Amino acid sequence: MAVCYQLPVLALDRPVPKHVLSRRGAISFSSSSALFSPTPRHLSKRRGAISYDSADQTALFIRLLGEAKRTLSHTVSGTRVCFVFRSCLLPAVSVFTSCCLSVHFLLSQCLLPVVSVFTSCCLSVYFLLLQCVLQRVGCWDFDVFLLDRLTNGNSLVSLTLHLFVHYGLIRLFQLDVVKLRRFLVCVQEDYRSHNPYHNALHAADVTQAMHCFLREPQLAETLTSCDILLGLVAAATHDLDHPGVNQRFLVQTEHHLAALYQNTSVLENHHWKSAVGLLRESGLLAHRPASERLKMEERLGSLILATDISRQNDYLSQFRCHLQSGDLRMDNANHRHFILQMAMKCADICNPCRPWRLCKLWSSKVTEEFFHQGDTERKHNMEVSPMCDRQTNSMAKIQIDFISNVVEPLFSEWSRFSATPLSRVMMGHLSANKAGWRPQRLVLAAPLSKVLPQGSSLSSRRGGDA
Numbered sequence: 043m044a045v046c047y048q049l050p051v052l053a054l055d056r057p058v059p060k061h062v063l064s065r066r067g068a069i070s071f072s073s074s075s076a077l078f079s080p081t082p083r084h085l086s087k088r089r090g091a092i093s094y095d096s097a098d099q100t101a102l103f104i105r106l107l108g109e110a111k112r113t114l115s116h117t118v119s120g121t122r123v124c125f126v127f128r129s130c131l132l133p134a135v136s137v138f139t140s141c142c143l144s145v146h147f148l149l150s151q152c153l154l155p156v157v158s159v160f161t162s163c164c165l166s167v168y169f170l171l172l173q174c175v176l177q178r179v180g181c182w183d184f185d186v187f188l189l190d191r192l193t194n195g196n197s198l199v200s201l202t203l204h205l206f207v208h209y210g211l212i213r214l215f216q217l218d219v220v221k222l223r224r225f226l227v228c229v230q231e232d233y234r235s236h237n238p239y240h241n242a243l244h245a246a247d248v249t250q251a252m253h254c255f256l257r258e259p260q261l262a263e264t265l266t267s268c269d270i271l272l273g274l275v276a277a278a279t280h281d282l283d284h285p286g287v288n289q290r291f292l293v294q295t296e297h298h299l300a301a302l303y304q305n306t307s308v309l310e311n312h313h314w315k316s317a318v319g320l321l322r323e324s325g326l327l328a329h330r331p332a333s334e335r336l337k338m339e340e341r342l343g344s345l346i347l348a349t350d351i352s353r354q355n356d357y358l359s360q361f362r363c364h365l366q367s368g369d370l371r372m373d374n375a376n377h378r379h380f381i382l383q384m385a386m387k388c389a390d391i392c393n394p395c396r397p398w399r400l401c402k403l404w405s406s407k408v409t410e411e412f413f414h415q416g417d418t419e420r421k422h423n424m425e426v427s428p429m430c431d432r433q434t435n436s437m438a439k440i441q442i443d444f445i446s447n448v449v450e451p452l453f454s455e456w457s458r459f460s461a462t463p464l465s466r467v468m469m470g471h472l473s474a475n476k477a478g479w480r481p482q483r484l485v486l487a488a489p490l491s492k493v494l495p496q497g498s499s500l501s502s503r504r505g506g507d508a
């Protein structure tokens with residue numbers, strides 16, 4: 043009690059600050075506990091709250107509400123009632139209360155241990171399940187959607203942390219685990235969750251694919267721990283703060299990012315600079331020499347910039363030259379970095395190489411985002427971008443074109459460089475998926491009238507045309 047007395051106590055009914063409520067260890071108790079009474083939770087009245095930091099378990103605020111007192115003063119009015127209440131009812135009430143307390147005490151003695159054993163069993167089962175899922179992180183059919191559901195939308199943080207532990211990066215770079223976690227949480231939060239495709243789940247998917255490529259023999263045997271660290275951080279951050287529209291849209295709408303990066307690799311430059319901002323803010327690498335930090339930031343940039351799909355042909359022709367002349371030397375730091383760039387590019391657009399079920403999910407997400415941009419462009423009388431027009435495109439048509447023109451050329455060179463079972467599996471899925479889309483290529487997306495609200499500028503324009 044003495045300890046409690048010294049703790050900061052909030053005044054009655056003053057709202058608990060937001061930052062305190064967001065802490066993990068907040069306990070709040072109410073007039074009827076869901077454990078002991080059938081009263082629905084929303085009917086029970088909150089009586090108080092204790093918040094403590096999950097790390098040090100030290101109570102920060104104790105807050106008690108005066109609910110009971112107020113109820114009593116409403117019921118008791120007038121001296122006579124007060125007298126009757128005091129002489130007859132009060133003893134009865136106090137006997138009743140002590141009975142209730144005894145029952146409550148008995149129940150809590152019997153039930154609480156059972157409840158806490160049950161809770162810890164549930165937690166153990168949950169962590170076992172999570173471990174089972176994460177143990178398959180190196181498999182090409184890894185289900186990142188399942189991981190996301192299991193972690194309640196925290197797949198990017200949990201997957202990347204798991205991989206940092208897997209590669210021993212925390213020990214090798216003497217990383218502060220708290221800073222690392224904070225950095226990853228910030229990265230995850232800087233992705234826009236309302237984007238159908240360019241969100242933290244896509245980043246988790248790319249990071250998992252990157253891990254699969256890092257495990258390929260040619261890379262696993264030669265990459266340094268710094269290459270691995272950069273490969274994972276680049277994959278996790280490569281689309282940071284993506285606005286859900288492409289560069290063309292940003293340039294045409296004279297967005298400030300287009301002006302800032304002079305219409306060149308606008309998005310990729312923004313992702314890179316955002317990643318560097320978070321790295322510096324988190325202090326994750328603050329203990330490393332400044333020259334090493336700068337070099338890492340630069341290499342991070344060149345990995346992220348490699349994902350600019352409009353520059354794919356430059357990278358591909360360079361890759362083909364190396365493969366033809368057979369001059370790639372993995373003991374050469376520049377060559378290793380180039381292979382990391384190619385791995386990053388493959389990881390970014392590998393969704394058509396996944397098993398059909400996963401491939402279909404990604405395709406519908408990316409199409410939704412494209413069509414959303416197209417709808418916005420039409421609404422503002424802009425020219426609708428290729429692949430973004432739901433009136434002339436079908437999901438299957440977009441997929442077949444994307445596979446034929448972008449994915450196949452890249453992955454056939456990658457499998458020439460890394461002729462492994464994984465490459466054969468990916469190429470197998472790619473051709474099966476392309477064949478799977480063919481019968482659907484003439485099916486158009488939902489009619490625009492179902493997407494745009496009635497009376498929008500477009501629906502009236504279409505009416506005029508008719």
Ligand SMILES: Nc1ncnc2c1ncn2[C@@H]1O[C@@H]2COP(=O)(O)O[C@H]2[C@H]1O
Nearest residue numbers: 349351390391393394404405408441444
């Ligand atoms: N399944 C897909 N279908 C069509 N385009 C895709 C698909 N997957 C990725 N892309 C495009 O490829 C781009 C790669 O870089 P981004 O992730 O910035 O944006 C991606 C999309 O524009």
Ligand SMILES: [Zn+2]
Nearest residue numbers: 244280281390
């Ligand atoms: Zn991406």
